[in-house]
Amino acid sequence: MVSRLILILGDQLSEEIPALAEAKKGEDVIVMAEVRDEATYVRHHPKKIAFLFAAMRKFAARLADAGWDVRYTRYDDPQNAGSIPGELLRRAEETGAQEVIATQPGEWRLIQLLDEMPLPVSQLEDTRFIASHAEFANWAEGRKELRMEWFYREMRRKTGLLMKGDEPAGGKWNFDHENRKPAPDGIEYSGPMQFTPDAVVEEVLDLVEAEFGENFGTLRPFWFATDQGDARRHLAHWIKHGLPLFGDYQDAMLEDEQFLYHSLVGLYINAGLLHPMEVCRAVEAAWQDGDAPINAAEGYIRQVIGWREYVRGIYFLEGPDYSRRNNLNQQRRLPELYWGGETRMNCLAQAVVQTRDEAYAHHIQRLMVTGNFALLAGVNPTEVHEWYLAVYADAYEWVEAPNTVGMSQFADGGVVGSKPYVSSGNYINKMSDYCKRCHYDVKTKTGEGACPFNLLYWHFLDRHRHRFEGNPRMAQMYRTWYRMDEQKRKTILDEAGAFLKMMSDGAVV
Structure with missing residues (x-):
């Protein structure tokens, strides 16, 4: 009789996963399953589902070849x-079996x-991360602001990445000011x-x-790595060819260039095929060997041990209701343009077509294009959250x-962003070439052909002025708004309101 089941989920495809480390070969049974509830709780991109199912099957086969008793359930x-x-x-x-280890x-x-299982389930904390839940909670305790930069420095000290003794390599913790070049x-x-x-x-x-053929997203061609070996080959390819200019242009956007220098x-990290420290050590080694500049290496490592660890800490610190928060009480429906x-x-x-085809968009496309528009337009953040959760493979x-509800939509009231x-x-015009072929004129503020972002920006600030006009970081924006003559402000608000009504009525905008 088997005493324990060892549960391995689709984003835990690592032989270092704690549940597997606790298992005893020859005694315990590993359980893996492709199930409808996990594949359908949001309308996942077909590429995302295919990536996980294929990677799961290969990982299960690898465990079976190593002598584990694996009970794998296919979707059909x-x-x-x-x-x-x-x-x-x-x-x-x-x-x-009388017990589950997960x-x-x-x-x-x-x-x-x-x-809530009727069977006892022991849930072990995931050790693939740099900071434990307790470590993040201890760091956060008593702080008025949970700013990522300070947490990131703690992770640098803990890991020793890009450190020279107690000091940061290159004399600075953060080279972000060098990583904002416009599109080349x-x-x-x-x-x-x-x-x-x-x-x-x-x-x-x-x-x-x-x-899942009816889900939003193009399935073929499919080119993702689906096992650890190919994921590592991809990492080595990017470090050699993409990392050197990653830092410079990480915020840039170009038509017909879906990936630029992004990794x-x-x-692969989030599914368990690569370990975050394995990736960061490889990036650090490229800098040490003179194959990548420090602004590229630091910028990337900050995303992994800084931002990635930070948002995980926020998610578990804030609790189960976090993803449903709507601090600004925005209620408009997500427009159909997000679904193509x-x-x-x-x-x-450009951002939506790329998302449809690749199940990918980089952080500025997510934050400053699709996220920025949703926030300016007053879209319900729960719908925005569910869209991002569905359409991206990572x-x-x-x-x-935390990236959507917190940073992108400010729906958590300022937990993540100030x-x-x-x-x-x-x-968008500064950082991309998108505006060159747009129906709207980015330099036109009101009237025929005015860029919707220009109108909605001031509409957002006006309708939330009681919340934000006292924010020191937004004081200049409000000074500019209040310096405009009353008729100009009225024109902006009227035209923004008309645009939003058209969008809500289903018109093409």
Whole structure:
């Protein structure tokens, strides 16, 4: 009789996962399952589902080859219970197991489902992260502001990454001011390493096409790595060819250049195929060997041990209600353009088409294009959150919710950011070439052809003035607004209101 089931989830594909480390070969049974509840709680991008199913199947085969007793349930198995708890109960009845060992999931939703199981479930903290829950809580205790920069410095000290004794390499903690160059004329990087689907992947693609073909997103061509070896090859390719200019242009956006110098390593780290410290050590080594400048290495490492660790800490510190917060009480529905509906705004069209085709957009496209527009337009942050969670291959709630609810939509009331990330069309024009071929004129503030970002920027500030006009970081914005003559302000608000009504009525905007 088997005494324990060892649960391995689709984003825990690492042999270092705590539940597996606790398991005893020859005694315990590993349970993995492709289930409807996890594949459908939001309308996941088909590429995301295919990536996880294929990577899960390969990881399960790897464990079986190593001598583990693996009970794997495929999505189309007639006996599939359709949920993680259901599969655990089915396997417990099959094996006689009396206990489940799991690594804590990255979503409160699934944590609570395991807590409610009739079978005892031990949830071990996920040790793939640099900071434990207790460590982050201790850092946060008593602080008036939970600013990432201060937490990041603690993670630098803890890991020793880019450190010279007690001091930061290069004499500064942060080289962000060197990482804001506008879009270049051309890109010297061919993009992420792409892998031809093998028999396992092709079988998964056929399944996903049949079961999820109506979901938003293009399934084929599919080129993601689906095992640790290929993920590592991709990492080495990017470090050699993409990292050197990553820092300079990490905020830039270009038509027909979906990837620029970005790593696309996040989906592999978040699924467990790569360890964050493995990635950061490789980036650090490239700097030490003179193959990448410090602004690129520091900028990337900050995203991993700084921002990634920070948002995870926020998610678990703030509790299960975090993803549903709506501090600004924004209630407008997410417009159809986010699901591929027609729009005359070229920046949004570019970001959404790229998202549809690649299940990817980089952080500025997410924050300052799709996120900025949703915030300015007053879209309900829960709908925005569910969209980001669905459409990106690297999205899991622990990382996505603080980025969306907190940083992008300011729906947490300032836990993550000290002010909302809003801008007019000028920022997008500065950092991209999107405005050159847009129906609207980014330099036109009101009237025929005025850029919607210009109108909505002031509309947002006006309707939330009682909340933000006392914010020191926004004082200059409000001084500019109040210096405008009354008729100009009225024109802006009237035209913004008319635009929002058209959008809500389903007109093409």
